[in-house]
Amino acid sequence: xxxxxxxxxxxxxxxxxxxxxxxxxxxxxxxxxxxxxxxxxxxxxxxxxxxxxxxxxxxxxxxxxxxxxxxxxxxxxxxxxxxxxxxxxxxxxxxxxxxxxxxxxxxxxxxxxxxxxxxxxxxxxxxxxxxxxxxxxxxxxxxxxxxxxxxxxxxxxxxxxxxxxxxxxxxx
Amino acid sequence: xxxxxxxxxxxxxxxxxxxxxxxxxxxxxxxxxxxxxxxxxxxxxxxxxxxxxxxxxxxxxxxxxxxxxxxxxxxxxxxxxxxxxxxxxxxxxxxxxxxxxxxxxxxxxxxxxxxxxxxxxxxxxxxxxxxxxxxxxxxxxxxxxxxxxxxxxxxxxxxxxxxxxxxxxxxxxxxxxxxxxxxxxxxxxxxxxxxxxxxxxxxxxxxxxxxxxxxxxxxxxxxxxxxxxxxxxxxxxxxxxxxxxxxxxxxxxxxxxxxxxxxxxxxxxxxxxxxxxxxxxxxxxxxxxxxxxxxxxxxxxxxxxxxxxxxxxxxxxxxxxxxxxxxxxxxxxxxxxxxxxxxxxxxxxxxxxxxxxxxxxxxxxxxxxxxxxxxxxxxxxxxxxxxxxxxxxxxxxxxxxxxxxxxxxxxxxxxxxxxxxxxxxxxxxxxxxxxxxxxxxxxxxxx
Numbered sequence: 001x002x003x004x005x006x007x008x009x010x011x012x013x014x015x016x017x018x019x020x021x022x023x024x025x026x027x028x029x030x031x032x033x034x035x036x037x038x039x040x041x042x043x044x045x046x047x048x049x050x051x052x053x054x055x056x057x058x059x060x061x062x063x064x065x066x067x068x069x070x071x072x073x074x075x076x077x078x079x080x081x082x083x084x085x086x087x088x089x090x091x092x093x094x095x096x097x098x099x100x101x102x103x104x105x106x107x108x109x110x111x112x113x114x115x116x117x118x119x120x121x122x123x124x125x126x127x128x129x130x131x132x133x134x135x136x137x138x139x140x141x142x143x144x145x146x147x148x149x150x151x152x153x154x155x156x157x158x159x160x161x162x163x164x165x166x167x168x169x170x171x172x
Numbered sequence: 173x174x175x176x177x178x179x180x181x182x183x184x185x186x187x188x189x190x191x192x193x194x195x196x197x198x199x200x201x202x203x204x205x206x207x208x209x210x211x212x213x214x215x216x217x218x219x220x221x222x223x224x225x226x227x228x229x230x231x232x233x234x235x236x237x238x239x240x241x242x243x244x245x246x247x248x249x250x251x252x253x254x255x256x257x258x259x260x261x262x263x264x265x266x267x268x269x270x271x272x273x274x275x276x277x278x279x280x281x282x283x284x285x286x287x288x289x290x291x292x293x294x295x296x297x298x299x300x301x302x303x304x305x306x307x308x309x310x311x312x313x314x315x316x317x318x319x320x321x322x323x324x325x326x327x328x329x330x331x332x333x334x335x336x337x338x339x340x341x342x343x344x345x346x347x348x349x350x351x352x353x354x355x356x357x358x359x360x361x362x363x364x365x366x367x368x369x370x371x372x373x374x375x376x377x378x379x380x381x382x383x384x385x386x387x388x389x390x391x392x393x394x395x396x397x398x399x400x401x402x403x404x405x406x407x408x409x410x411x412x413x414x415x416x417x418x419x420x421x422x423x424x425x426x427x428x429x430x431x432x433x434x435x436x437x438x439x440x441x442x443x444x445x446x447x448x449x450x451x452x453x454x455x456x457x458x459x460x461x462x463x464x465x466x467x468x469x470x471x472x473x474x475x476x477x478x479x480x481x482x483x484x485x486x487x488x489x490x491x492x493x494x495x496x497x498x499x500x501x502x503x504x505x506x507x508x509x510x511x512x513x514x515x516x517x518x519x520x521x522x523x524x525x526x527x528x529x530x531x532x533x534x535x536x537x538x539x540x541x542x543x544x545x546x547x548x549x550x551x552x553x554x555x556x557x558x559x560x561x562x563x564x565x566x567x568x569x570x571x572x573x574x575x576x577x578x579x580x581x582x583x584x585x586x587x588x589x590x591x592x593x594x595x596x597x598x599x600x601x602x603x604x605x606x607x608x609x610x611x612x613x614x615x616x617x618x619x
Binding site: 059060104106107108111112114115116117118119132133134135136137138139140141144157158 | 176177241242245312385386391392455456519522523528530531535538
C-alpha cells in the first residue's frame with residue numbers, strides 16, 4: 001500500500017503567497033516509499049520539471065472547479081525508472097557567470113550559442129539561458145560533453161530557463 | 173539519455189517514400205490507373221496504395237520516429253525497431269501491389285497475395301504503432317500536438333485493421349455477413365480513416381509545432397486549438413466507429429459520414445484560423461522556403477474543403493470524389509510532406525555532421541546546406557502540375573492529366589535531387605566543410 005503525504009497549497013496561493021518552500025520542505029521530508037499528493041489552484045508546470053529533475057514522476061489531473069491534484073512518485077516506487085531531466089544533485093550551484101536571452105533566435109541558433117558559451121567557461125561555472133521551448137536536442141550534447149543542467153518552464157509557461165554548469169575536470 | 177537524439181533509420185524511410193512517390197507519378201504519366209481507369213479498378217488501387225502506404229505512410233512514420241520524441245521531450249522507445257518495421261512494410265506493400273495486379277489479371281494468380289500482404293503490413297503497422305505508442309505513453313500528460321498524433325495513430329490502426337479485413341475477404345480467407353459487408357461498404361470508412369485520420373490529423377498536430385518552431389511564432393495551447401482537437405476527434409470517431417458499426421449491423425454509413433463531414437468542417441475552419449494566426453503572429457518576417465511551401469499546401473487543404481462544399485451543393489460530390497482525394501493527397505499532404513522533408517533532411521544532416529563540434533569551431537548554418545532559389549523552382553513546377561491535374565480531373569480530360577503528371581514528376585524529381593544533395597553536403601561551400609572534424613553522413617542511416 002502506497003503511503004501518501006498530502007500538501008494543500010491552495011490557501012497559500014489564494015492568499016497571494018509563494019508555496020514553493022512549503023512544497024520542497026514536504027518533498028525533503030518524504031521517507032522512502034512515500035508519495036506526495038499536491039493540491040494547487042493551477043497546474044504547477046514549473047514544479048513538475050523541478051521535481052522531474054529530482055527523479056519524481058507525476059500524474060496531474062484537473063479537479064472540479066479548476067483546481068489541480070498532482071501525485072509525485074519517487075523513482076524507487078516506479079516499475080520502470082526513467083532518466084532524470086538533468087542534474088540530480090541537491091547541492092547549491094553558484095550564480096551564473098553568463099546570461100543569454102535566446103528567445104528571439106531562429107532554431108538551432110539558441111543551441112549553438114549555448115554550446116559556444118559553455119566552451120569558454122571554467123569547470124563549475126554556470127550559464128543561464130532563456131529559450132522559447134525546451135531544448136531537446138541540446139541535452140544529449142551537454143551530457144556527451146560532461147556538462148550538467150537544470151531546466152524548467154518559467155511561471156509564464158512560455159519561457160524555458162536552463163542553467164548549464166560546465167563539466168568538472170577529472171581529479172579531486 | 174534525456175531529450176531527443178537522431179532517429180537512426182528515418183533517412184531510409186524518406187528514401188523509400190520518395191521512390192514510391194516517383195513510381196506513382198510515373199504510373200500516372202503512362203496512364204496506368206485512375207483517371208484512365210475507374211477509381212476502384214485494380215490498377216487504380218495499385219496507384220492509391222503506392223501513394224498512401226509507400227509514400228505518405230512511410231514519410232509520416234520516418235518523420236514521427238524523429239519528431240514524437242521532440243514533441244514529448246522523451247527518447248524514442250526503440251531506435252532499432254524501425255528497421256524491421258520498414259522491411260515488413262516494404263515487403264508487405266510489394267505483395268499487396270502484386271495482389272492488385274493479380275486482381276486485374278496482369279500477373280498470374282497461382283497463390284493469392286492478399287493474405288500474406290495483410291499479415292506483413294499488419295505486423296509493420298503494429299510495430300510502428302507500438303514503438304510510437306510506448307514513447308507517447310511514457311510522456312503523459314501529453315502536450316497538444318502529441319494528442320493530435322495519438323488520435324492519428326489510432327486512426328492508422330483503424331485503417332490497417334479495415335485493410336486487413338478487406339484483404340482476407342478478397343482472397344476468400346474470410347467470409348460471412350459482418351466481414352463481407354465491411355469489405356463491400358467499408359471502403360469510404362477505410363479511406364477517411366487513412367487520409368483524414370491517420371495522415372491529415374497527424375500532419376495537423378505536427379504542423380502546430382513545426383510551423384511555430386521555424387517561424388518563431390507563439391506556440392501556446394489555446395481554447396481554439398483544443399477545439400480543433402475535440403471537433404476533429406469527434407468527426408473521426410463518428411465516421412470510423414459509427415460507420416463501421418452501421419455496416420456491421422447491416423446498414424449504410426452515409427448518415428454517419430454526413431455528421432462527420434459537418435464536424436470535420438468545423439475542425440478545419442478553426443484550424444485555418446489558428447494557422448492564419450500563426451503566420452501573422454510570427455516574429456520571423458522573412459520565412460524560409462519550407463514555411464512558404466507549407467503555406468501553399470495549407471491553402472490546398474482549404475481548397476479541398478471549399479471544393480467539397482461546392483460539389484456537395486451542386487450534387488456532384490460522389491462523381492468528383494477522385495478530384496477531391498487527388499487534391500488532398502498531392503496538393504495538401506504531399507505538398508506539406510515535400511516542404512517539411514526539405515527542411516528536416518537539412519536540419520538532421522546538419523545536426524549529425526556538425527553537432528559534435530558545435531561551439532568549438534566555426535560551422536556552417538543549416539541554411540548553408542541548401543540552395544533555396546533552385547529548389548523553389550521545383551516546388552512551383554510540382555504545384556503547377558497538381559493544380560493543372562486537379563482541373564483535368566474536374567473537367568474529365570485524362571490525356572491532359574498525363575501531361576500535368578509530367579510536371580509533377582519533374583518537380584518531384586528536382587526536389588528529390590535537392591534533398592539528396594543536401595544529405596551529401598554537396599552544396600556546402602568547401603571552406604565550410606571542416607573535413608578534419610565533421611563526418612560525412614551515410615545517405616540512408618544516421619549515427
